[in-house]
Amino acid sequence: AQSVTQPDIHITVSEGASLELRCNYSYGATPYLFWYVQSPGQGLQLLLKYFSGDTLVQGIKGFEAEFKRSQSSFNLRKPSVHWSDAAEYFCAVGAGSNYQLIWGAGTKLIIKP
């Protein structure tokens, strides 16, 4: 069955420290992979996506993610977090003819001053 797992419900990181949010997927074909961020009171914003090609994908706000087929992973990284990065992060796989999104449960990022 198709699924997306984000093993960390929440993560706390000090401002200026590096960040890695984990995402594992289960999907039969080559996946379309996405990371979205949802800030309080705001809509979901697309951070980055992977369709094909270079497995290291650059996104907005200084985020990047690496697709590793052998590990069925698409982890999100940022070298130095800012307080404004505090939000909920969702990993998703696009599936089916309409590219419906299969969502992970989300990881809440907390930034320590």
Place this chain on the structure above:
Amino acid sequence: GAVVSQHPSRVICKSGTSVKIECRSLDFQATTMFWYRQFPKQSLMLMATSNEGSKATYEQGVEKDKFLINHASLTLSTLTVTSAHPEDSSFYICSAREATSSQYFGPGTRLTVL
């Protein structure tokens, strides 16, 4: 680019009334639009997938007679919650898919049914 708007952002209604939520893609044509429901501290739950000019495809457990979806044009989809009850209170989010397969999301509509 790729902006999706939703209206209204917040609505409070009495039990038994109907509420319509609009979702518009402002700067692109969206062949497919999606409607989600999000419960507090949870991920999004897909309610239905809507292709322009076709009937919406509802996910299992979603009542199509209660949640009426119309996708009359490539830039507009509407969700009508009919005969709303307190258990329908939730955060409803729409998204629109552009040709590159990315979904762009509206800001959501907070529905409160008294």
